[in-house]
Amino acid sequence: MKLRSLGGLLALTITLFTLSACSSSDKSGTSPSPVAPESPDAQTIQLGDRTYLLALPDNFSQSKAYKLLLAFHGSGGDSAGMRSLSRFERHSSDYIVAYPKSKEVEWNEGCDCNIAHRKGADDLGFIEQIIADIGQRYTIQEGEVYAAGFSQGALFAQNVACNLGHKVKAIAGVAAPMSRQLALSCAMQKPVSIMMVHGKADGVLPYQGSTHANFGLLSSPDAIARLAALNFSLPNPMLKNLGPNVDLIHYSNGKQKAQLVSIKGGAHTWQFAGFDTTTRILAFFGALEQPELPEHSQLIEVEGQKFHVRALGLSNDGPAIVLLPGFNYNYSADSAWFALLQPYLARHYRVYSMDRLGNGFSDASEEVSFGRVAQDLNGILNALNEKELIVVAFSNASISASQFYQHHHADINLRGMLWIDPDIPLPNSLALYKGYPADWYLANLDALLPHLAAGNWTERTWQKLVVEREEVAALLPEQSAALMDWNFFDVLSQQRLLVGHQQTRAREIAGYSADLDAYAALPLPASVPVSVIDSDFEEQDIQNNPDNAKALRLWQQEGSAWSKQLAEFSGGQYISLEQADHMVMFQHPEVIQQAIDWLVAQGQ
Structure with a gap:
């Protein structure tokens, strides 16, 4: 069904043509490697020639079934840095958290424009391996796999939603809009709930997007509209004020959500004044079955x-x-x-x-x-x-x-x-x-x-x-x-x-x-x-x-x-x-x- 516009208020803010989605290369059959003790609650896991940091929640029990959360670092970052930034496992006892390390300086985010793409880094295949690996080590609740990312890691999280929607229930991205290339190629296999958090004063990956022959960016409002359209959301976004300097644009298809949290004056960072990003992301993941309500x-x-x-x-x-x-x-x-x-x-x-x-x-x-x-x-x-x-x-x-x-x-x-x-x-x-x-x-x-x-x-x-x-x-x-x-x-x-x-x-x-x-x-x-x-x-x-x-x-x-x-x-x-x-x-x-x-x- 094609929904027509009505005075600019009853329409999506962007129309894009969908091309074929990118596919990952064959994943290896690497079996779980022995756990190398690193700290009581965090261990480096080797998968072939790659690693991820595994963090368990407080009061972890081998007999309990957990949700799985993958957290992606930004360009030039690493697993330990992303863990230090977000500390998801310290804010919820419901998740086992994996902090993967990119193969190259950047993730192969789906723009077909960076070092990771040119070197053929199979980051999507690596994520599938991590999900399978942790599933063999621990009991993961069926259908309860999530992903979050910061900066270029947020762009990669969108690629995960576009190409591994059958594996993840929801993603969250912080400090990034969406590449124009991925917006064109994304074809979700299954609707995925999406949260974006972006400072309006971001000077690295601008909130208003950018035009570049090699790496163009949609604005964040256009990005969430595009992602909502891929989810077959209802056409009218809900607009809400969440607090001083924090605004929400929210779409829904009645089941999945797509929302943008805009931080007035916010820079290129994970945390913002008056907005605890880690706890807000976890709250979003935990409330996917509940409707987002209008103000009042x-x-x-x-x-x-x-x-x-x-x-x-x-x-x-x-x-x-x-x-x-x-x-x-x-x-x-x-x-x-x-x-x-x-x-x-x-x-x-x-x-x-x-x-x-x-x-x-x-x-x-x-x-x-x-x-x-x-x-x-x-x-x-x-x-x-x-x-x-x-x-x-x-x-x-x-x-x-x-x-x-x-x-x-x-x-x-x-x-x-x-x-x-x-x-x-x-x-x-x-x-x-x-x-x-x-x-x-x-x-x-x-x-x-x-x-x-x-x-x-x-x-x-x-x-x-x-x-x-x-x-x-x-x-x-x-x-x-x-x-x-x-x-x-x-x-x-x-x-x-x-x-x-x-x-x-x-x-x-x-x-x-x-x-x-x-x-x-x-x-x-x-x-x-x-x-x-x-x-x-x-x-x-x-x-x-x-x-x-x-x-x-x-x-x-x-x-x-x-x-x-x-x-x-x-x-x-x-x-x-x-x-x-x-x-x-x-x-x-x-x-x-x-x-x-x-x-x-x-x-x-």
Whole structure:
């Protein structure tokens, strides 16, 4: 699948043609050599005419299975120097660490441009020998081999990723971008997680790259974009600040990661002020199975499942505002819908947006529905220790809000609810909701899930994202557009491209009819005010579907009458919006805040 650009924000930063990857020469069948004692925890191992330094962790046990980490020195360096620089085995008891020595002054890094290449140094073959050698000496966990390098050793680590991806799970490179030659020839046999750490003031291997006939360098941002593309990552990088002078560019394909840590003012060095490179690399290796989260986000565990929760405005007093996303016209629903509203409200309130299982960065599950969200939400709020709140539900998240009220309002100080274009539990509306596409998904779900798993709908999902983004951009009011968090929107919405998320969406649509039946059976909330924002978004459907205009008009009228009844019965407000889009959160955040302000004032 080729992902097309969208205004420069929905695209990879670089396009390169891939040539054949370099291959290593035949490896020798050298058997393990006797260990030559050098220190209690470090020994020089001879493999044919080459050596590596083997370092064992503290409290090493011959009966334990370890991970293996290979650490590559820079040009002109050696094993002992790299060990002194990084000391990986001193910072983790999980790794056996090998510090190989290059055959020549440099590694054969894959640029086909240096001394090691001209002399035919088979450094890739040597690394395979080391992995095999240590595997015969000790018990190495299956699939747990890693590599890291400094300077020219970092360039070689990239070559390892390109050509030994079947051997290593992840690599980390410090103080190096990527050679233009390797960028062109790299063809990973298997996706590999990659971390780059680079000082922006590096005067040896420049962060911004260089142009040279023999040895050109990509910039580090272009390098990580290229490596991410080789991993088939999602197109939009996550941008984060990790601390003073430390920024992150992060890509993911849903499994492997590719990230660049940029150090403002950082020179050509291993360690940086405020950034412990060794421990950060080990932390990266140790968290490969965990998603990198956007700023202000966390994972809350409830009954063994992790839920993505984003929190803003935590210093504000008063009730917490909880935002629940529902379906748009594409039947997509995640916290991307609150990329403007949440920072808008956070100027005055504590605001939480939450993603259901199988959405955003929440855990996957085959048991998904809007109905189960009520129980999940209760557990999340308990974990957050939030006891006073207002629930804002968009579209069919009214199903979740209604069930939350029925089952849990007595356990919490629910000050009120605001429902934006809620589902209408009346006969004509229910018939429309249960029709196409809900009935089609229900009838075809078993055949659809493997069809989605094969990637057959990924391109069409991408096209929907492109159109949705353009539509959202057109809705933003000038006075609040500066608060729109586009990076959060792009990173969250692109999770829908992942096959698992596509399958979750299919399951939710297939279960929509059952959700609606449970919703229709509930009584109206009576003990807390429920305000309703009722946009006239149906007008566009009526205009575009003249053959079905009568039923759609009845749906609109039925919805307005029911929404007024709900607001009056519960003591809330009925707010009608004319010439409004369904995505009220982007077009009219001020109306939502005014409605929340009114609900807060009722309890004072």
